[in-house]
Amino acid sequence: MPDNVVLRLSGIEVRYGLTVAVEKLDLAVEEGEFVTLLGPSGCGKTTTLGVVAGFFEPSAGEVVLGGKPLVGLPPFRRNIGVVFQDYALFPHMTVAQNVAFGLKMRKVSTPEIERRVREILSLVRLGEFADRHPQHLSGGQRQRVALARALVIRPRLLLLDEPLSNLDLKLREELRLEIVGLQRQLGIATIFVTHDQTEALVMSDRIAVMKDGRIEQVDTPHGIYEKPVTKFVAEFIGSMTFVRAELVEPADEEGFGTARTAGGRIVPVRLDRAMARGLPVSIAIRPEKARLVRGNFTSNGIVSLPGRVVSVAYLGSRQEVRLDLEGGDRGMVETVADESQTFTRGEEVSLLAERQDCVAVPDSATVDGAASD
Ligand SMILES: Nc1ncnc2c1ncn2[C@@H]1O[C@H](COP(=O)(O)OP(=O)(O)OP(=O)(O)O)[C@@H](O)[C@H]1O
Ligand SMILES: [Mg+2]
Structure with a gap:
């Protein structure tokens, strides 16, 4: 195994009662890498992300980020940025307040918060929208706010759970490129979840194809397409x-x-x-x-x-x-x-x-x- 691994999942297992949602799952993500979890509905993609983010604890296995075991740490102490499918923005806060929220929780000073919010909003091309409320934004703009909010804390790892699936096709294609561009520019290790094969092929350094809570194959898009193992x-x-x-x-x-x-x-x-x-x-x-x-x-x-x-x-x-x-x-x-x-x-x-x-x-x-x- 190369030693520039930033996240390592080993032997992860998650059970909901009798349902085994994730089973014996191993995955290593390298520094700056864009890895996609691809698979049909119910195969365990969101559950896997949730284990990394700390939304639930696995019944077995280990999550190690930057050399430190994460099991037991609450989500806000994990230094991980998360973007969901449904934006999950605070409706009563402006764009800038939404983005600043994580920094406030982390007790960053006000001038520093203002500087970082301005910087990240300009990076996602939302500089002019800082004082708007989310309900006055388009779906694509809302998702860029969610992305800014995840990135502003300068996380070690970015998790994206089907962030494009509520958008129409044209916008989805645009945002795909934008997300990858941003990810490359910031060099941030990313796990992206989708059930859309084209999205996975276009965006990823590597794709992990999942079925029934297990990874069937991890490879480059080319390898997955040309040399499927199952x-x-x-x-x-x-x-x-x-x-x-x-x-x-x-x-x-x-x-x-x-x-x-x-x-x-x-x-x-x-x-x-x-x-x-x-x-x-x-x-x-x-x-x-x-x-x-x-x-x-x-x-x-x-x-x-x-x-x-x-x-x-x-x-x-x-x-x-x-x-x-x-x-x-x-x-x-x-x-x-x-x-x-x-x-x-x-x-x-x-x-x-x-x-x-x-x-x-x-x-x-x-x-x-x-x-x-
Ligand atoms: N809270 C829960 N209680 C019981 N079973 C659950 C719970 N959450 C998920 N599951 C089950 O665990 C399995 C994996 O679910 P998960 O949400 O991880 O799938 P997914 O790959 O993200 O699917 P989708 O593409 O539909 O979002 C499914 O069989 C699901 O029904
Ligand atoms: Mg899901």
């Missing part, structure tokens, strides 16, 4: 063709092996070293990495899966072709929509892909780098 991760980010198969040859030195598809074909796949012969897997192929040709095509070294066209969706410059593959799986190919690529319903075709674009993933997390039972 079917769940592959499915959650972007579209994917999944072909059921069984491993025949495990990975060689270059990380390639072979698998037998449900249709009985032996195909080359990219896979993790830890995956053993006989393991049931899905071969995951991105629609934009696959090609489509008429008829039954075979060529050495290329994965070729025969099937029949189910539907063609025309999207202007591109088209999405859905297929019934041999063996009963569903396929999807995204191609340019030109005359050489006209396909009709019922036509017999082959889905082609390079072996490096065919990733064998186990159905559950049993491989290195993922959580295990």
Whole structure:
């Protein structure tokens, strides 16, 4: 582990009665890093942030910030800035008073408070709005006030829980860039929570994909997209063709092996070293990495899966072709929509892909780098 880790969560477990909300969760965030917790509703994202912020204590595990264990410390003594989905601003206070609140609680002197509030409001481009009340601001402006309020205390760590989900798409896209810009400028380690995959891909240094209270994979956006380690991760980010198969040859030195598809074909796949012969897997192929040709095509070294066209969706410059593959799986190919690529319903075709674009993933997390039972 690198030693510029600012936050370390080890073996975190949170229970609500019989519900296990978070289980055996480990995560390290480095100085200046932007880490996103991504996962479906109820997977434990807010609970994990709450443990870091000190809103509730874990039933097991350790939270260490800047080398100091946090368990038992109340939220206001943790030096952590938090922004929630619903702003949570004080309606009877002005923007400046809202932002100053945390500094007052910390007994900072009045001239120092004024200076820091002015500085942070100008940083989030709200200098002119200091004397307004929150109800006279737009949603995006309110969220920038919430951000200023979290940052003004100069926290060691910033926690953002779906801060953009109440905003319309255009504003969300703008604020994404603004938040990342601010985070880079201040160099503050940040944990961001979302269930929006695009948001996670665009904003993060690393993404932790969560399912049922566990982290399935932590990696860069590129790693998560290109090298998912489980079917769940592959499915959650972007579209994917999944072909059921069984491993025949495990990975060689270059990380390639072979698998037998449900249709009985032996195909080359990219896979993790830890995956053993006989393991049931899905071969995951991105629609934009696959090609489509008429008829039954075979060529050495290329994965070729025969099937029949189910539907063609025309999207202007591109088209999405859905297929019934041999063996009963569903396929999807995204191609340019030109005359050489006209396909009709019922036509017999082959889905082609390079072996490096065919990733064998186990159905559950049993491989290195993922959580295990
Ligand atoms: N106060 C509570 N009492 C009982 N169960 C709870 C409580 N808070 C959360 N849970 C349960 O814990 C699990 C994790 O909840 P959590 O709020 O962390 O999910 P989330 O990933 O933030 O979801 P969302 O995307 O919907 O915000 C869920 O199954 C939820 O029902
Ligand atoms: Mg939540």
